[in-house]
Amino acid sequence: MSDAIKAENPVPDIVKAENLVHSYAEDGRRSLDSLSLSVKQGEFLAILGHNGSGKTTLARHLNVLLEVQQGELTVAFLNAKDPANVWRIREKTGMVFQNPENQFVSFVVEEDLSFGPRNFGVPEAEIPARVRRALAAVDMSGYEKRSTHLLSGGQKQRIAIAGVLTVEPDILIFDEVTSMLDPAGRKEVRDTIARLHEKGKTVIMISHDIGEAVGADRAAILNSGRLLAVGTPRELFTDPELLHRAGLTPPLPVRLYHDLRGRGIRLSYCPITCGELEELLCR
Amino acid sequence: MKQLPVGLYQPGSSVIHRLDGSAKLLCLFILLAGVVHTASLPGYGIWAAFTVCLIRLAHIPPGTAFGSAARLKWFFGVILLMNLCFYGPEHPWMRWWIFCPSYEGLIQGIHVVARVFLLLVLSNVLMVSTAPLAMTDAMERLLSPLRLIGVPTDLAAMILSVAVQFIPTFFEETDNIRKAQTARGARFDSPKLWEKAKAVLPLLVPVFLAAFQRADELSLAMEARGYRTDRRVWKKKYPPYQAADWLALLLCAALAAAFIII
Ligand SMILES: Nc1ncnc2c1ncn2[C@@H]1O[C@H](COP(=O)(O)OP(=O)(O)OP(=O)(O)O)[C@@H](O)[C@H]1O
Numbered sequence: 001m002s003d004a005i006k007a008e009n010p011v012p013d014i015v016k017a018e019n020l021v022h023s024y025a026e027d028g029r030r031s032l033d034s035l036s037l038s039v040k041q042g043e044f045l046a047i048l049g050h051n052g053s054g055k056t057t058l059a060r061h062l063n064v065l066l067e068v069q070q071g072e073l074t075v076a077f078l079n080a081k082d083p084a085n086v087w088r089i090r091e092k093t094g095m096v097f098q099n100p101e102n103q104f105v106s107f108v109v110e111e112d113l114s115f116g117p118r119n120f121g122v123p124e125a126e127i128p129a130r131v132r133r134a135l136a137a138v139d140m141s142g143y144e145k146r147s148t149h150l151l152s153g154g155q156k157q158r159i160a161i162a163g164v165l166t167v168e169p170d171i172l173i174f175d176e177v178t179s180m181l182d183p184a185g186r187k188e189v190r191d192t193i194a195r196l197h198e199k200g201k202t203v204i205m206i207s208h209d210i211g212e213a214v215g216a217d218r219a220a221i222l223n224s225g226r227l228l229a230v231g232t233p234r235e236l237f238t239d240p241e242l243l244h245r246a247g248l249t250p251p252l253p254v255r256l257y258h259d260l261r262g263r264g265i266r267l268s269y270c271p272i273t274c275g276e277l278e279e280l281l282c283r
Numbered sequence: 284m285k286q287l288p289v290g291l292y293q294p295g296s297s298v299i300h301r302l303d304g305s306a307k308l309l310c311l312f313i314l315l316a317g318v319v320h321t322a323s324l325p326g327y328g329i330w331a332a333f334t335v336c337l338i339r340l341a342h343i344p345p346g347t348a349f350g351s352a353a354r355l356k357w358f359f360g361v362i363l364l365m366n367l368c369f370y371g372p373e374h375p376w377m378r379w380w381i382f383c384p385s386y387e388g389l390i391q392g393i394h395v396v397a398r399v400f401l402l403l404v405l406s407n408v409l410m411v412s413t414a415p416l417a418m419t420d421a422m423e424r425l426l427s428p429l430r431l432i433g434v435p436t437d438l439a440a441m442i443l444s445v446a447v448q449f450i451p452t453f454f455e456e457t458d459n460i461r462k463a464q465t466a467r468g469a470r471f472d473s474p475k476l477w478e479k480a481k482a483v484l485p486l487l488v489p490v491f492l493a494a495f496q497r498a499d500e501l502s503l504a505m506e507a508r509g510y511r512t513d514r515r516v517w518k519k520k521y522p523p524y525q526a527a528d529w530l531a532l533l534l535c536a537a538l539a540a541a542f543i544i545i
Pocket residue numbers: 024025031049050051052053054055056057058208
């Protein structure tokens with residue numbers, strides 16, 4: 001696509017939040033505070049923030065698990081404040097949670113994966129094909145008849161992702177889906193998410209592990225319910241002062257870059273991945 | 284290799300697996316009615332043979348089929364002993380202190396144990412050969428007449444089936460917390476009742492907190508995946524019973540009727 005056509009047909013905002021405010025309690029303590037954020041169709045957005053910064057609260061708005069109290073929100077081009085849109089939005093957005101154990105309605109993989117499509121009224125005859133496609137997408141073909149009890153953490157979480165994919169949503173929201181997994185499980189799940197993004201899904205990944213977010217198109221940092229910064233991972237993660245204010249630790253290569261600088265060794269640029277660091281050091 | 288908890292569904296394609304869930308559930312109730320009405324020892328022999336046939340038909344390994352019943356061997360022992368010693372004080376073999384073992388007691392004990400044992404094994408065959416959500420559908424279908432008086436049967440069936448699935452995880456969690464607290468010096472093995480109670484009470488708090496947390500997260504996940512309690516999206520049309528389903532029902536009914544009438 002040429003730049004001229006691109007400018008005429010900009011990629012639309014599939015999620016658009018304006019001045020969202022949310023407080024759980026009557027006391028008015030705000031878990032989300034005039035938050036404005038938009039996500040482009042097909043984008044991979046990472047949302048970062050320390051514990052209690054409002055990441056989950058934001059995610060639950062995107063799936064209308066929480067009602068909009070103040071502000072405007074459109075998800076999948078639908079107004080989230082209109083009660084008539086709730087189920088259509090939930091069909092367009094798939095949400096995966098932190099603890100894989102607490103997301104299964106049936107411990108038989110095939111049955112669990114059919115739960116979503118059945119709820120949304122997908123014809124019974126179409127469901128087995130959807131189950132097969134979803135399992136292939138998370139690289140677990142042939143697990144239809146397995147029991148979730150016997151899977152590893154990473155596999156369980158991938159089944160949870162497949163359970164969301166059978167509904168065929170456009171937007172995928174991952175709320176700290178790797179935080180309860182071991183390193184191998186984390187890698188499996190991270191790779192799966194990256195693949196889904198490549199296939200055109202809009203991905204919103206919540207994490208407090210900054211290392212997971214370096215591959216994102218954009219990152220947003222939340223702090224006490226407010227949006228502290230949005231930008232490319234490179235812009236945000238090479239700014240230790242900003243990360244410090246958000247209560248986050250910079251990625252290892254960034255820390256190393258600044259430590260080396262303190263000792264008088266200057267690298268030509270600040271690497272954010274270990275690959276970049278390696279290349280710089282080998283030069 | 285992790286083991287499946289006893290009594291959980293094991294996928295298969297046997298005749299028994301393929302029967303409609305609600306037909307199976309109905310069969311179970313009919314069979315249990317027959318078992319309860321069995322009055323002679325040879326009667327239990329027939330039931331045992333029938334049960335073994337079912338297990339073979341469903342291709343369930345014996346360990347799985349009898350596992351949950353075998354776990355209760357101490358319970359069965361105690362039941363048998365109590366019936367033996369206390370049931371028939373008229374013609375005891377002997378009297379000693381409060382004990383009066385008798386032939387009637389022995390027979391009564393065998394009756395009770397055999398009934399509970401058959402009940403457990405037969406239910407187990409159903410659980411092992413029916414997938415969890417198929418079971419939910421089955422319960423919903425059998426409960427559906429209650430819808431006429433306003434009972435939310437689909438909700439009730441869903442709650443039941445999810446609760447049942449949580450039991451193994453619940454035990455696993457309890458065990459983890461118990462281990463953690465043992466490591467911190469809790470005395471679960473103490474012979475002193477007071478120390479034991481002191482160890483168990485703090486165990487209950489995290490177990491229940493975890494259970495509530497779990498329930499909360501699961502309900503959110505279900506809602507996110509489109510489960511709605513306000514309005515049914517898809518009108519449920521239950522598939523009609525096949526010939527095999529009718530045959531199974533007929534067979535069970537005939538067997539149970541024979542025992543009830545005799
Ligand atoms: N159900 C609730 N009731 C009351 N307060 C809540 C509830 N859920 C969250 N909060 C509060 O809202 C604030 C934001 O919570 P949220 O769960 O969105 O943070 P988070 O960024 O997801 O944190 P974490 O990294 O721990 O998951 C916190 O101060 C929290 O105490």
